Amino acid sequence: MTGPDLFHETEARAAGFSxxxxxxxxxxxxxxxxxxxxxxxxxxxxxxxGLNDSKVLSAKRREALCAALMDCAQVSVAHATVAEIDEINVLRASHLAMERAIAGLDVAPDMALIDGNLIPRGLTLPARAIIKGDAASLSIAAASIVAKTRRDQLMRDLAQQFPGYGWERNAGYPSKSHKDALLNLGVTPHHRRSFKPVHNILYQDK
Known part of the structure; x- marks a missing residue:
């Protein structure tokens, strides 16, 4: 199986984007x-x-590639908060984070290659959605590595403030130990109240 390449970037350059x-x-x-x-x-x-879909790389390899990208590429990272996720749903929040990341680049892009099948509706520049883009485009693969590395670090930092939920291991995903900790320790300000495991605990007696 071949990894990501520059096919989509080359196509975009041929269309006049730089x-x-x-x-x-x-x-x-x-x-x-x-x-x-x-x-x-x-x-x-x-x-x-070695750029590839972040999911097929080890944490150590992702961290090394993320550091390399920070040194040799234009990189921007952005987030959408738990409150925003609960208010507008996680798909819209993920698109909001994408829009913020694009806006945060020091050099304004003239074209965006977006992982997935939808283009964020707030974008004001030409864009193409690419399904499984992190396995097809080197630029998207690079973004997947940076996003995963930065979020994992953020969750490790939060785990020190809220020990017991295993965020340093599960990155906030609903593992059994995480859901058990929710029952035993309760809901933190960093839990998504609109998500079923959290919602059920908050409203089980109501």
């Missing part, structure tokens, strides 16, 4: 923590070796 941002998000499935997005504009002359 600053092409790959965009991906992580954190739609957890029951705690924000959703995190990254936007990355690669320098074609300085692409780190």
């Amino acid at each position: 600053r092409i941002a790959g965009v991906d998000e992580v954190g739609r499935g957890p029951i705690a923590g924000p959703v995190t997005a990254a936007a990355v504009i690669l320098d074609p002359a300085r692409i780190p070796e």
Whole structure:
């Protein structure tokens, strides 16, 4: 199985675009923590070796590649909060985080390659949605690595403030130990109240 390449970026360059941002998000499935997005504009002359869908890389490899990307690419990371997730739903919140990541780039892109099948409706620049884009486009793969690395670090930091939920291991996903901790320790301000395991605990006696 081949990994991501520059096919989509090359196509976009042929269409006249020169600053092409790959965009991906992580954190739609957890029951705690924000959703995190990254936007990355690669320098074609300085692409780190080994870029791939973050899900197929070890944590150590992701961290090394993230550090390399921070040094040789234009990178922006943004979040949508738990409150925003609960208010507008996690899909819209993930798109909001993507929009913020794109807006945060020091160099404004003129084209965005978006992982998934939907283009965030708040975007004001040309964009293309690519299903499983993190396995197809090097720019999106880079964004997936940065988003995953940054969110995992954020959840490790939160785990120190709220020990017992295992966020340093489960990144907020609903593992059995995490759900057991919810029952035993209660709901924190970082839990998504609109998500069923949390909602059920909050309203089980009502």
